[in-house]
Amino acid sequence: ADKSVTVTLNPQESAPVINKEIYGQFAEHLGTCIYGGIWVGEDSPIPNTNGYRNDVLQAMRDIKVPVLRWPGGCFADEYHWVDGIGPKENRPRMVNNNWGGTVEDNSFGTHEFFNLCELIGAEPYLSGNVGSGSVEELAKWVEYITAEEGPMAKIRKENGREKPWHLKYLGVGNESWGCGGNFTPEFYADAYRRYQTYCRNFNGNRLFKIASGASDYDYNWTEVLMDKAGNLMDGISLHYYTTPGWVGSKGSATKFTDDDYYWTLGKCLEVGDVTRKHMDIMDKFDPNKRVALLVDEWGTWWDEEPGTVPGHLYQQNTMRDAMVAALSLNVFHDLTDRVKMTNIAQIANVLQSMVLTKDNQMVLTPTYYVFKMYVPHQDAKLIPLSVNTTYRKVRDNRLVPVISATASEKDGKVAISLVNTDLNEPCEIDIPLGNIKAKNVKGEILTSANIADYNDFGQPEKVTLKAFNGAKINKGSLKLTLPAKSIVTLQLD
Numbered sequence: 001a002d003k004s005v006t007v008t009l010n011p012q013e014s015a016p017v018i019n020k021e022i023y024g025q026f027a028e029h030l031g032t033c034i035y036g037g038i039w040v041g042e043d044s045p046i047p048n049t050n051g052y053r054n055d056v057l058q059a060m061r062d063i064k065v066p067v068l069r070w071p072g073g074c075f076a077d078e079y080h081w082v083d084g085i086g087p088k089e090n091r092p093r094m095v096n097n098n099w100g101g102t103v104e105d106n107s108f109g110t111h112e113f114f115n116l117c118e119l120i121g122a123e124p125y126l127s128g129n130v131g132s133g134s135v136e137e138l139a140k141w142v143e144y145i146t147a148e149e150g151p152m153a154k155i156r157k158e159n160g161r162e163k164p165w166h167l168k169y170l171g172v173g174n175e176s177w178g179c180g181g182n183f184t185p186e187f188y189a190d191a192y193r194r195y196q197t198y199c200r201n202f203n204g205n206r207l208f209k210i211a212s213g214a215s216d217y218d219y220n221w222t223e224v225l226m227d228k229a230g231n232l233m234d235g236i237s238l239h240y241y242t243t244p245g246w247v248g249s250k251g252s253a254t255k256f257t258d259d260d261y262y263w264t265l266g267k268c269l270e271v272g273d274v275t276r277k278h279m280d281i282m283d284k285f286d287p288n289k290r291v292a293l294l295v296d297e298w299g300t301w302w303d304e305e306p307g308t309v310p311g312h313l314y315q316q317n318t319m320r321d322a323m324v325a326a327l328s329l330n331v332f333h334d335l336t337d338r339v340k341m342t343n344i345a346q347i348a349n350v351l352q353s354m355v356l357t358k359d360n361q362m363v364l365t366p367t368y369y370v371f372k373m374y375v376p377h378q379d380a381k382l383i384p385l386s387v388n389t390t391y392r393k394v395r396d397n398r399l400v401p402v403i404s405a406t407a408s409e410k411d412g413k414v415a416i417s418l419v420n421t422d423l424n425e426p427c428e429i430d431i432p433l434g435n436i437k438a439k440n441v442k443g444e445i446l447t448s449a450n451i452a453d454y455n456d457f458g459q460p461e462k463v464t465l466k467a468f469n470g471a472k473i474n475k476g477s478l479k480l481t482l483p484a485k486s487i488v489t490l491q492l493d
């Protein structure tokens with residue numbers, strides 16, 4: 001491990017802004033993400049505002065969720081939006097075939113989603129049904145949401161919403177190579193061209209149309225899509241999960257060896273190489289970077305917790321997951337000339353979630369705290385930097401830096417986030433400040449006695465954010481000791 005490391009900041013006028021949408025979230029009709037996690041209904045004894053849990057609303061506001069993707073995932077391509085509008089008692093039920101065969105009562109639909117986004121100040125990101133839905137169905141959904149007048153607006157008004165909502169981000173299908181219809185890239189490119197044609201800009205609304213993109217290493221998908229439909233899209237997506245594989249056990253979220261831990265960090269960091277390869281392909285067709293790349297699903301995917309409902313993807317979240325979140329966000333910060341949005345999967349009770357809920361209790365996960373301590377980076381200008389760290393060779397021949405860092409500046413304030421990936425050794429950090437005239441520094445730290453520590457009902461604050469007062473500005477340099485397995489954000493002014 002490194003005993004000491006220097007972080008060299010290279011502020012540049014021309015550096016890109018870290019879009020706040022890099023901190024996007026994803027909420028699917030899957031397990032208890034929506035039902036129980038966000039929505040409990042107006043008549044619930046659980047404290048709520050118009051049916052949304054108050055505790056989760058507050059948690060979402062505190063991390064300034066900039067954009068929320070809904071209703072899937074795989075669910076999106078089996079979802080028929082007309083089933084989710086109108087009086088609740090008349091809404092038909094369906095079987096959620098993708099996720100455990102749970103019965104979906106459609107009580108959370110279009111109105112409930114868009115009103116939630118308004119309530120928390122998040123931009124809605126709608127995933128449209130291309131796999132099992134018609135062109136007409138998708139076109140009318142956009143009209144229902146965004147038109148001021150006309151037949152669809154009339155029904156919306158009858159259902160209680162006079163003014164149209166704002167809709168920018170529209171996904172035309174999800175994982176169209178798999179659960180979203182098992183398309184070939186050529187066939188999907190044609191379907192994309194057709195479906196998006198009829199998704200209109202009503203009144204002042206302007207859609208940002210997103211093609212369903214590749215999963216991790218499928219570069220051919222990006223190549224074909226960019227070639228055949230690149231001129232008709234504003235963005236294309238990419239999914240990348242930190243998981244040991246898609247066949248057999250993915251390993252426990254809470255029981256793992258040191259070797260597993262380092263492997264996890266290596267796998268998570270590979271999102272940088274993979275994204276860059278997709279970006280290189282996009283550069284061939286779109287050298288001016290008009291088309292955005294959106295990593296609209298990412299995060300850890302472990303085995304479901306024993307005793308939970310199969311297919312509901314409920315997993316615990318340890319300090320290891322927090323490390324994955326911080327390292328991934330550090331990588332995304334460096335790719336913001338093309339990567340304009342990412343959405344961690346998912347916001348509540350599913351995969352690498354922000355919150356876990358059980359009846360009226362809520363637990364904030366270590367991953368949540370990373371999102372909280374990274375808020376200062378939202379919409380801030382990146383400060384490019386270099387770190388003279390060493391790298392650890394981990395299983396599967398990947399390299400993991402001992403120290404990872406990112407920095408940004410907004411309204412005269414500089415934020416620097418530092419990650420020490422080493423499980424045992426602290427590291428001295430020296431950050432010469434150059435032209436940055438800062439007098440004060442305050443900090444927050446996330447760490448834990450054991451890397452496998454997590455928060456749960458009964459121990460909700462085992463891993464939690466604490467003030468970090470160990471950084472000092474001395475002779476134009478910022479100096480601190482970064483504890484082992486810790487994440488620190490410093491704010492300077």
Ligand code: AHR
Nearest residue numbers: 072073074075174175345
């Ligand atoms: O996030 C869980 C699932 O992962 C999504 O529904 C799907 O798009 C992906 O395979």
